[in-house]
Amino acid sequence: MAVLIDLDTLHHTVAPVIFDAAYTVAEDLDDLRPYSGGALGTVGQDTPAPQRAWAGFVDGTLTGRCECGTIATAPENFCVHLVAVVIAALNEAFPWPPAADLPDTLDDTPDTPTPTSPTAPGAAPQPESPEAAVRRLAGVAATLPPVTLARLIAEHAATDPRLESALLAAAGLPTSRLAKNP
Numbered sequence: 001m002a003v004l005i006d007l008d009t010l011h012h013t014v015a016p017v018i019f020d021a022a023y024t025v026a027e028d029l030d031d032l033r034p035y036s037g038g039a040l041g042t043v044g045q046d047t048p049a050p051q052r053a054w055a056g057f058v059d060g061t062l063t064g065r066c067e068c069g070t071i072a073t074a075p076e077n078f079c080v081h082l083v084a085v086v087i088a089a090l091n092e093a094f095p096w097p098p099a100a101d102l103p104d105t106l107d108d109t110p111d112t113p114t115p116t117s118p119t120a121p122g123a124a125p126q127p128e129s130p131e132a133a134v135r136r137l138a139g140v141a142a143t144l145p146p147v148t149l150a151r152l153i154a155e156h157a158a159t160d161p162r163l164e165s166a167l168l169a170a171a172g173l174p175t176s177r178l179a180k181n182p
C-alpha cells in the first residue's frame with residue numbers, strides 16, 4: 001500500500017511551532033484508535049480541557065476534525081491537536097485506510113469520564129500549578145498563527161515593562177533603555 005503521509009512530509013507542511021508543540025503532546029497521546037476510517041485520539045489528557053481529534057484520508061486528502069472547533073482539509077490548517085494525532089499515528093505505524101469518512105461526532109465511546117468538569121456551573125476550578133498553566137497556555141499559543149501571537153504579545157508588552165524586557169532579552173536586543181522599576 002502506498003504511503004499516504006510520512007513524518008517528513010508533515011514536518012514540512014505544518015508551521016514549525018505547531019509541529020514542535022504537537023510532537024511534545026503526541027508522546028502523551030495513548031488512546032489512539034481507529035474510528036470512521038481514520039485515527040482518533042485525545043490530546044492533552046493532563047490539561048483541564050482535553051481535546052478529541054480525528055484525522056483521516058477523505059477522498060485521498062488528509063482531513064481533520066477536532067473538538068477545539070478545527071475542521072481542516074489540509075494539514076497546514078490543522079490545529080496542534082490534529083497534528084499530534086497524526087504524529088502519534090505515524091509513530092505507531094497506524095494503518096491509514098485510504099478512504100475515511102469525516103465523522104459527524106467525535107464522541108465514539110463514553111470512555112473519558114471527567115472527574116472534575118472545569119466548566120460545570122458553580123464548580124470552583126481546581127487550582128492549577130504555574131507549570132501546568134504554562135504548558136496549557138503554550139498549547140493554546142501554539143495553535144495561533146504567528147502573526148496573531150506576535151500581536152498579542154506586543155500588545156501586552158507595550159503595557160508591561162517586565163514582559164517588554166523579557167521579550168527584548170529573548171530576542172537578544174538591549175533592554176537598558178527601559179526604565180527600571182524602583
Ligand SMILES: [Zn+2]
Nearest residue numbers: 066068079081
Ligand atoms: Zn484542536
